[in-house]
Amino acid sequence: xxxxxxxxxxxxxxxxxxxxxxxxxxxxxxxxxxxxxxxxxxxxxxxxxxxxxxxxxxxxxxxxxxxxxxxxxxxxxxxxxxxxxxxxxxxxxxxxxxxxxxxxxxxxxxxx
Amino acid sequence: xxxxxxxxxxxxxxxxxxxxxxxxxxxxxxxxxxxxxxxxxxxxxxxxxxxxxxxxxxxxxxxxxxxxxxxxxxxxxxxxxxxxxxxxxxxxxxxxxxxxxxxxxxxxxxxxx
Numbered sequence: 001x002x003x004x005x006x007x008x009x010x011x012x013x014x015x016x017x018x019x020x021x022x023x024x025x026x027x028x029x030x031x032x033x034x035x036x037x038x039x040x041x042x043x044x045x046x047x048x049x050x051x052x053x054x055x056x057x058x059x060x061x062x063x064x065x066x067x068x069x070x071x072x073x074x075x076x077x078x079x080x081x082x083x084x085x086x087x088x089x090x091x092x093x094x095x096x097x098x099x100x101x102x103x104x105x106x107x108x109x110x111x112x
Numbered sequence: 113x114x115x116x117x118x119x120x121x122x123x124x125x126x127x128x129x130x131x132x133x134x135x136x137x138x139x140x141x142x143x144x145x146x147x148x149x150x151x152x153x154x155x156x157x158x159x160x161x162x163x164x165x166x167x168x169x170x171x172x173x174x175x176x177x178x179x180x181x182x183x184x185x186x187x188x189x190x191x192x193x194x195x196x197x198x199x200x201x202x203x204x205x206x207x208x209x210x211x212x213x214x215x216x217x218x219x220x221x222x223x224x225x
Contacts, residue, residue: 043216043217043218044216046214102155104154105154
């Protein structure tokens with residue numbers, strides 16, 4: 001069964017600090033990997049999407065990396081802001097169809 | 113700005129009621145999806161549709177049905193709501209044959225009492 005594992009489950013950081021979230025997957029054959037940001041009570045919003053040939057993608061202060069050989073991805077948040085407090089979800093798509101495999105998410109809390 | 117619109121942000125229903133959750137997209141996407149999201153479990157696929165009047169079961173279809181009479185609208189139906197169906201429900205859509213352009217709605221928080 002395809003799986004996406006995220007770590008840590010949650011973290012707390014001080015405003016202005018950096019943090020890195022991890023995503024390991026077993027989805028095969030791999031098509032693309034996305035990171036979503038989900039504010040409390042809202043739907044997920046796409047941050048980045050990477051295909052097999054891409055190993056880095058940035059969106060403002062968010063930088064995602066992908067190592068397709070080890071099946072690992074990370075999301076780095078630089079100079080965190082209070083508005084970064086949210087759940088971050090790693091989502092992997094297999095080439096075999098349009099169904100997605102979702103991680104359980106990492107909840108980030110940024111404190112002043 | 114492209115949108116997936118879910119008709120209600122919050123709903124409270126009684127056990128045994130028939131519940132309709134509506135989703136409309138304006139991107140002319142062929143594929144539409146219904147998920148539920150529970151703490152610690154992530155998003156789980158209930159049903160999806162790849163064309164008008166076409167539907168396929170996802171991972172957790174029990175207790176749910178769907179209707180897609182028009183391309184832009186995908187409805188999730190809880191035939192007889194139960195307390196274990198209290199959850200956040202998310203609708204999404206994407207282009208045919210592709211997971212690109214995958215867009216989520218804002219979600220409906222359903223509470224069954």
